Amino acid sequence: MSALFLGVVKPALAIDVPSGQAIDLQEVLVEELGGETWLRFRFIAPQIATGPDTIAYDLAAPDMEHLCAAVALPYMTEHALAGQVIVVSLADRPVEFGAADPDATQYFEAFRAQNDTCIWEGL
Template sequence: MLAASPVWATDVPSGHSVELYEVLVDAVESETWLRFRFIAPHIARGEGAVEYDVAASDMMHLCAALALPYSAEYALAGDVIVISLADRATEFGVADPEATQFFEAFRPVDNTCIWEGL
């Protein structure tokens, strides 16, 4: 497991700001998965919340604009990049029914992100 340091904040196509708070590297079967976990308060439940269809384009953007350069900078090699958005910090692998979370998986190919569809 790698902690994101320093914390990276960026704007996404929806016009909101997200903060990278954790990067995890783990094995899933025979593959290495890089998990980029972001706090995205704008996806919280309620009126005015960003829905999944809008957040999906944000996740594609985060893969290409942040995860790929981060991986290169820190010499991380992965078969799959998972981008997750949560309205609050959550512990990885622990259910939190109060949290809103969205996930997408991508294959890094020739410095681009190819959507995998979990």
């Protein structure tokens, strides 16, 4: 497994998502896995942390689909990236890729880009 770090990308404005939570793009990684190119769009979403005002998975899932369509697809076009799998992840805090953090809350979804649309793959 090899990953290529493309860089930290911070949007100029907050990213609007269906749940209304605050989202920031942490990084984009390109990885060759099983003969396919995986593009990992890693976002920080502090409101998914455990607590009274938690954005639970059922509310965050539409956010991940939206982030695939509104952020990942345009980013791929802008940076001339091609990939078979797009993984959108949300974490309540920055976590190094591949590192375990039992205190972090993280959600993941996989998509395939088809006709400028994100098709849910499920993980």
